[in-house]
Amino acid sequence: MLIANCVHRLHALKTFSAGALLALLAVAPAVGAQATLSLAEAQRLAVARSQQLVAQDSMIASAREMAVAAGQLPDPVLKLGVDNVPVNGADRLSIGTDFMTMRRVGVMQEFTRSDKRRLKTERYEREASRAATEKAAATAEVQKATALAWLDRYYLERMRAAVAAQADETKLEIEAADGAYRAGRGSQADVFAARAARAALDDRLSELGRRIRNAHAMLARWVGPAADAALAGEPAFKAVPFSSHALDEDLKRHPEIAMLQRQVEVAETETLIAKANKQTDWSVEVAYQERGPAYSNMMSIGVAIPLQWDQKNRQDREVAAKLALTERARAQQDEALRNHVAEVRSMLNEWESGLERIARYEREIVPLAQDRAQAALSAYRGGKGDLNAVLAARKNEIEIRTQALQLAMDTARTWAQLNFLVPAEDHAAHGEPAVTKEAP
Numbered sequence: 055m056l057i058a059n060c061v062h063r064l065h066a067l068k069t070f071s072a073g074a075l076l077a078l079l080a081v082a083p084a085v086g087a088q089a090t091l092s093l094a095e096a097q098r099l100a101v102a103r104s105q106q107l108v109a110q111d112s113m114i115a116s117a118r119e120m121a122v123a124a125g126q127l128p129d130p131v132l133k134l135g136v137d138n139v140p141v142n143g144a145d146r147l148s149i150g151t152d153f154m155t156m157r158r159v160g161v162m163q164e165f166t167r168s169d170k171r172r173l174k175t176e177r178y179e180r181e182a183s184r185a186a187t188e189k190a191a192a193t194a195e196v197q198k199a200t201a202l203a204w205l206d207r208y209y210l211e212r213m214r215a216a217v218a219a220q221a222d223e224t225k226l227e228i229e230a231a232d233g234a235y236r237a238g239r240g241s242q243a244d245v246f247a248a249r250a251a252r253a254a255l256d257d258r259l260s261e262l263g264r265r266i267r268n269a270h271a272m273l274a275r276w277v278g279p280a281a282d283a284a285l286a287g288e289p290a291f292k293a294v295p296f297s298s299h300a301l302d303e304d305l306k307r308h309p310e311i312a313m314l315q316r317q318v319e320v321a322e323t324e325t326l327i328a329k330a331n332k333q334t335d336w337s338v339e340v341a342y343q344e345r346g347p348a349y350s351n352m353m354s355i356g357v358a359i360p361l362q363w364d365q366k367n368r369q370d371r372e373v374a375a376k377l378a379l380t381e382r383a384r385a386q387q388d389e390a391l392r393n394h395v396a397e398v399r400s401m402l403n404e405w406e407s408g409l410e411r412i413a414r415y416e417r418e419i420v421p422l423a424q425d426r427a428q429a430a431l432s433a434y435r436g437g438k439g440d441l442n443a444v445l446a447a448r449k450n451e452i453e454i455r456t457q458a459l460q461l462a463m464d465t466a467r468t469w470a471q472l473n474f475l476v477p478a479e480d481h482a483a484h485g486e487p488a489v490t491k492e493a494p
Contacts, residue, residue: 090286091277093204097478100200100276101193110189114182121178125171133160137343150346160341160354170330177323184316190477191309198474200276202467207269208285209463213456214262220452221255224248243442251445255452291469292409295476298402301395307476308394314387321383325376332369334360401472408465415458423447423454 101107138154145151274281296304305311336359343352362369430447433439 089283091204091280091283092285092287093201093289096204096273096277096280097197097200099278099280100196103276103278104192104196106192107189107196110185110192113185114189117178117182117185121175121182124174124178127166127171128164131162133162133339133341134158153345153349156343156345156352158341158343158354160339162337162339162358164335164337166335167330167333170327170333170335173323173327173330177320177327180316180320180323184313184320187309187312187316191313193477194309194474196276197478198470200273201470201474203269203272203276204285205289205463205466205470207266207273208289209459209466210262210266210269211285213459214259214266216455216459217255217258217262217452220448221252221259223448224252224255247442247445251449254449289466289469291405291466291473294402294405294469294472296398296402296472298399301398302391305391305394305398305475309476311387311391311394314383314390318380318383318387321376321380325373325380328369328373328376331372332362332365334362398472398475401468405465405468405472408461408468411461412458412465415454415461420454420458423451427451 135158136149137156137158138152139149140146140152140155149155149157270281306315336357339354339356339358341354341356343354345351427444427447427450430439430443434441434444
């Protein structure tokens with residue numbers, strides 16, 4: 055009776071639907087009224103907690119403040135002095151007796167050309183734009199890292215649940231083997247085999263527990279105490295915001311490419327500033343000179359004009375240097391775009407292959423493993439098979455199930471790397487539909 059009961063319970067484990075493989079193994083264990091943490095909420099918390107984004111906001115504010123300051127005229131210069139002080143004779147070192155000695159106070163103002171001030175303002179505005187793009191890149195990186203940590207924990211917990219269910223059923227196998235051995239219908243080797251299978255499953259549970267704790271620690275790094283909540287919501291990893299046919303254009307919004315574009319714009323502005331510097335800025339000075347009481351006071355007005363007497367070796371060289379830096383920035387942008395196109399196309403291939411393989415597991419591989427286990431169990435129930443065959447079939451089935459979950463995790467990780475190349479809100483801002491690839 056004990057053996058029949060155990061066999062009946064083993065049979066009940068084989069009734070799962072192959073078509074619901076991922077949905078079945080993705081069901082979270084009951085957690086009562088405990089709050090759950092979705093992927094989107096985890097990313098929102100991570101972005102809100104990130105100090106790196108706070109630092110980027112400070113960089114943006116700094117550049118914008120400098121843009122205002124750069125558009126102003128230079129500060130006037132207060133000039134004080136004493137001119138024509140005698141150094142010998144009867145009036146030696148006197149500042150009020152010689153008619154040429156003057157106490158002087160003056161102000162000098164440099165009048166920077168308006169186009170130069172406008173270009174300097176524009177340069178810092180470009181810097182602010184670059185800092186904003188760097189913030190977008192940091193946001194995308196935070197969202198991607200959070201998604202990877204969330205997905206790791208999500209699928210590892212599903213693996214642990216699947217292995218734990220098998221481990222519970224192995225207890226029945228041990229009981230059945232032990233009962234059969236005591237009744238003289240089985241061998242002691244069957245008992246040892248069942249216990250060895252349970253020990254192997256316990257060892258796998260320990261390994262999965264270690265990996266889950268590591269994933270939890272990484273998730274907590276991003277979301278803080280919220281990482282203690284149960285995870286909710288199966289990730290929808292069958293759609294990405296890129297098409298393999300338009301990667302060159304789509305990836306221009308990639309934060310790294312956008313940052314390099316901002317760098318090109320900064321370099322172009324610096325080139326225009328260098329060209330504008332070929333036109334000199336004038337300085338005007340006004341001074342009031344006070345002489346001794348017996349003499350008239352004086353006032354002076356002067357203009358200072360830099361003499362660019364060697365433009366071909368100074369100003370022209372500076373322009374050439376800025377032009378070279380601009381070309382360098384453009385070349386770096388083009389090279390980075392090519393690299394990202396190749397990397398993203400490779401990830402798209404991996405993602406599409408993963409979807410295809412997941413469908414094959416659901417359609418063929420898992421059902422075949424279930425059928426094998428069912429056949430071995432039926433033979434054992436009918437006295438035509440042994441327990442070793444049942445254990446081998448069950449081991450194969452759990453291997454197949456965990457492989458399917460590992461494949462789903464790897465595919466979801468690839469999806470996360472694709473989906474968060476740019477910040478999540480950037481997709482909505484551009485009003486673009488996700489490119490959907492359904493598993494066959």
